[in-house]
Every structure is written in structure tokens, then in C-alpha cells.
Amino acid sequence: MSSLTYRLYHHPLDPPSRRVRLALAEKAVVCDFVVEKPWDPSADFLALNPSGEVPVLALEQSGERQILADAQAICEYLDETHAAETLLGKDPVARAEVRRLIGWFDRKFQNEVTVPLLGEKAMKRLTNSGEPDSQIIRAGCHNIHGHLDYIAWLTERRNWLAGDALTFADLAAGAQLSIIDYLGDVPWDQHILAKEWYARLKSRPSFRTILGDHIAGFPPPRHYADLDF
């Protein structure tokens, strides 16, 4: 039987893609990576995932292929199939807390911070769809403070966001924040506790994969990959 191979279709500026890349690295899964533009999916990619969304994980073994789409579906799959060090939590209540926080960052942070900032500052340029709206950018810059305060509140009570151990909740939050940090828009100096949590996350080997991201014509600020930011 040939060995199982993993291929991830992703985009470097897509937070759910980043969450899965972090999860693959935390689980030490060897994977190859294909960049796909979700705003202009190829026909081949649409055949894999009719929603056109990244991330998509293709598994292949002995000529048989499984296609998994949706970051949450992929992360749960990775945890079920690499259960030794769970990133979900050890009992149903702990897992519910991890999943609640994933929802917080993937839905609330995404809508209140990432969509306004990434949408205006990057996606409009990448998709040639007009000028950034400074009012929307201001709203995103305003909204991020509440989320950084919430991270501080959690980490005053817990070692990581959902409890003693690192979980998918930290990866979901880190995936979102690392995108905003790539834009240079995280006010770290006003949020020391959130910065301490992020520094711990950023120094994990799994984070190297996303700190190396460099979008053509759209370089990150100097502190982006710096562990001592």
C-alpha cells in the first residue's frame, strides 16, 4: 500500500486556510501546498469544491482520493486521525469551549475586523474592485480593540485561550490576527497581554510556515516575521 499524501489548496491571505496550515504543522503532517485564488477559482478547483472556497485538503492513497473542504471540517478530521495530542480539548465541555472560540474568531473577528481591513486594504486591490473606503477601515481599526481586550481577559484566566493547553482556538485567533498583522494594523503596544500571548504563539515552530508568507507586490511590514516585535 502506498503512503498517504496530503495536498492543501489555500490562499495566504485567507484566515481559515492559515488555521489549517497551522494545524497541519502542529500535527507534523507532511503536506504539499497549492495556492488558489478563491475570488477567481479555476475549473479544476471548482470540481474539488463547488463552493469555490479555500481551504481544501486532498488526501491520496493507492490511487484513491478523498477531498475535504471547510477549515472546521478539516481541523476536526486532522484531530480525529491524529489524536495523540488533541487540539480540541479532553472532554465535551472543554471541546465546546474550544469550538465556541473558533466561532468567535472565524465569525465575529472575521466580520468585525478582517472583512473591513483585509477587504478594503488588500482584496479591493487584488481583485481590481475600486478604492479602499477609509470609513470602513476606521471601523475595522476601532473594532480590533475589543477583540484584543477579550484575548487579554482570557489569558489572564488561562494559559492559552481555551484552557491549559494550546488548542484550535489559539490557531483560529492566530490565523486571523496574523493576517491583520501582515497589514500592519494590530495595535500591539496598546495591548500588552494580547501581545504576550501572540509572541508565545508566534515562536512555535508551526508558525514559521505563515511567517514566511510574502504576497507579490504586497510586502508585509518589517516586524511581521520578527519574533521579538
Added chain:
Amino acid sequence: MSSLTYRLYHHPLDPPSRRVRLALAEKAVVCDFVVEKPWDPSADFLALNPSGEVPVLALEQSGERQILADAQAICEYLDETHAAETLLGKDPVARAEVRRLIGWFDRKFQNEVTVPLLGEKAMKRLTNSGEPDSQIIRAGCHNIHGHLDYIAWLTERRNWLAGDALTFADLAAGAQLSIIDYLGDVPWDQHILAKEWYARLKSRPSFRTILGDHIAGFPPPRHYADLDF
């Protein structure tokens, strides 16, 4: 030891709340219900869930209380603690497919259909925030066709949306569609296969809970609760 009690904070026009109500009924969990307005959360409710979102499930036993928020977190918890008849699927690949479809309906259908139609036709009225925008309503009415076609495509290949058995994928889709049906905006007659699937879902005892919904000043159309629609 006193018995475990369940209380769900929800809103009848919130699709994730409906998904959890259906899940509780499928799992035969006895629960009491509190309606909460997510657009104007009470201070007591914000203390339970700082995001202000519904649904929230409060569990109480012997004076100890657990608070679970986020529909996906709650559904996974219910499945883990009432595992006899799983609504998730029997192996990791099957569960990944269920979770992919949950993401499809909770994110894609929600953004493309529910936000435009519910947002313009109901939420603006309930929150006193202006007149419905007919262009946005037209977009929602246009977008629903692709989703009903996708349901047909799936049910031509499978008994239920994710496979042989009913899963959370059907409940997620039914939760969204039942809201649009409450508005009278599902073009069932143009989508016979999707209608057949929905008729099967609608006739399950679990669905009775949401067919009885009646929002003051906002009655459903006559066919809404009719099993022979």
C-alpha cells in the same frame, strides 16, 4: 444528585438557533426555551455570552452551571453526550462531509440568501433600521436557486444531504430554509427534488417545534406549517 436541566436561549428567526432546536428534538432532550433578541441583548444574556449571539445552552445540575455558546459547539456537544444515534456520521471522512455541508449552509447560504432576504424583509422592520432594499431582495431571490439545485444534486446521489442517514447537515439546511419559507420566499414549485427532501424533513416530529413559530406582527404564510405544501 439532581437531574440535569437544559435551557436554550434562542431567537425564532435565527437559523443557528433553529438548528440547535432541531438537534435537541432529534436527541429527545427535554429543554426549556427563552427567547432572546440578539440585536438587543439583555445585560444578563451578555453575562452568559459576551458575543451577544444566540443560541446559548445553559446546563444545570446540583447547582452547577455550564454555559455553551455557538450552534456548532452545542451540536457537537449534544452528539458527544448523546452518541447513541449520531447526527455527525460514523467515521472521520463521513463526519468531514457533514461538517463541510454545515459550513455551506451556515456560511454560504446564510450570506447569499438569508442575510439579504431576512435582513431586508424582517430584521430592518424588527430593528427599525430603514426600508427594505429591493435590489438586495432580488439578489437573495436569485441566489436561492443555486442552493436548491445543489440540494437536488446531493439528494439524487444520497438519501439525505450527507449520506444514508439524517445528519446535522440536513438540520443546518432545514434551519436556513425554514426561515426563508417563513418569509414565503422559497420557490418550491421550481425545485421538485429539493421540495421532496424538505417534505421528508418537515414531517419529522423534531420539525414540529419550529413549525409552531409565530413572530408577533409577522405571521408566516399559510403553507409554512403545512406538511402537504
